[in-house]
Amino acid sequence: MNNHPVSEAAARLGIEHPIVQGPFGGGLSTVELAAAVSRLGGLGSYGAHGLAPERIGEVTAAIRHRTDAPFAMNLWISDHDPGGLALSPEAFDRVYALFEPWFRELGVDKPEMPERYHAEYAAQIDALLEARPPVFSFVFGIPDRRVLEECRRLGIVTVGAATSIAEAEALDAARVDLIVATGAEAGGHRPSFLQRAEDSLIGTFVLVQLVADRVSVPVIAAGGIADARGLRAARALGAGAAQIGTAFLACEESGTHEAHRQRLFGPDARQTTLTRSFTGRLARGLRNRWTEQMGQQPETLPPFPVQGWFVSKLRAAAIAAGRDDLVSLWSGQIAPNLRHRRAADLMQALITD
Template identity: 70%
Template sequence: MRQTSSNEAIQKLGIRHPIIQGPFGGGLSTERLTAAVSNLGGLGSYGAYQLPPDEIGRVADRIRAQTDKPFALNLWVSDHDAGGDALSPEDFERFYRLFEPYYQELGVEKPQPPERYHHRFEDQVEALLEARPPVFSFVFGVPPAAVLAECRRRGILTSGAATTLAEAEALDAAGVDLIVATGFEAGGHRPSFLARAEDSLMGTLALTPLVADRVKAPVIAAGGLAEGRGIRAVLTLGAQAAQLGTAFLACEESGTTDAHRELLFSDRARNTTLTRAFTGRLARGMRNRWTEEMASRLGELPPFPIQSWFLGKLKPAAIRAGRTDLVSLWAGQATPNLRHRTVPALMASLLEELSAP
């Protein structure tokens, strides 16, 4: 197997291969997964946006205990949508009525309103700066200039996600070190921040060369990539690395459930949809009862992250009952081509395909 050719992104990141593991939120990221990818020459990533600030440093320490290679911690710059930072008692009751039948079905008691529905990005990023991960990756916006300057001072590389050319140019103008051009084929959330996600649906093969031709920062392509041939395609189009999400989510080192993992390898994976039904923000996953029953009620749902909070209270009971009809099943459009269930098997296959003549 020949060594993957080096380029600016690989050199900056200090990795051996142009393979980035996409970060996952909601408990789907694990230190084990992050370290496994990094130890095999890619860049492992950990989605930290749902972590309380005081846990971020501990996660970084646990990753460092398993690898001495570079890794990324990921945060969401925009931590709530309009109206998503607080609810009046009346609005809480109104929104709860939408969820009440499902709470009763699963035997879950009515939750009490929390003090906060989300962790503040400002508090999380302060903790991240203290943790000093090799890479700070982020979605849903551009961090304040002071944060980016502090990353440079501390030697932390920055990597921001763009779903349009305009977003990529905004990241580049801010001096971000790497730009992830993410197409609508990707599983999970669409991290748009300059326009509605529904109005920012560009495919990876169109977006990648548009961005690569117009920004100074090296470009990482993401969305619909699950095999070596996909990585080779985006490298040809101007990307210097590829970010894979669902392919790593399907590995046993990730934090997803066995039921979700089995569905990723089933015919159900052929049917994905973009929906706001799970969190209030547009995201791609497999169709199920929840996406179908909420399709006609999207206008009634609370904003992000309140929608995610209400549904999150149902998730543990649904998982215990083996109910995949009421939980998110994130999956990208390339999911039917998944073949590997461990990080070593996946990385070996990707590298073999990359080095083929």
């Protein structure tokens, strides 16, 4: 049973306030946002799973140049789903046929078949250990014993994500330093690793209580929290801190595009959906034409990361054309309550309200 005082999460992370900025992949994390949150007493985070290994050290150094406070670098432990590591030329052409109408609509040429569809996790983790960030947070699994022992030797705090009791217990057994209990309300990817994400949709405030009663380390609540009220509620239920994603994603310091921000602050924020149509893994975002049409037959979609690779080849053209109906618009269910457009204003409200 978790008998830790709620302040222990912040103490273990070395931060002043029990606030963690959720890490964003797909170019949505920025050095500016992570450093700003850390300078203001929270834990800034950078989603590094899409970075080539050599970029991980560069980004870590860039954040360190902007702040002396702790921050987290985040990786996906699993870099492919079954069938997603490689495709034959014939299979590549079959998958392209699913996307061809979209490529034509946006005027994008057929891409060349790559050697890999995602950066290799093994190389990424070696680069991360060499960069030695203050905190290593991770999703979609648990690093092997060698990695966790090396983190302890280097003084890197480890933070793993759970979407169920079983995942939290597995993280605890592996001696991870803190556990994020991430509920189904959260925006972005559902980082389940012991069951299908569709079978691990426990709400945040239920999950926090279930996990806090069963693990020996501090718990961080994630999902459905965007203000001080949510932070207080999470702490009252046993979390030592809150991880906040959508509210920070909506800030001007993030790497998202302006049309996405406008949608987060508009009436469309009332309708989110869980979809595999962008990356091949289940994630929550705003509904649009892509989720409605490409997501109608999820069984026809290629696995992660193949799906995400093809979608990424369309993203720049879609954004340039103002086609936010064809790009991912990650969002949690709490988005209609968003109020702040700058990280400093959001942090101030979280701390003082």
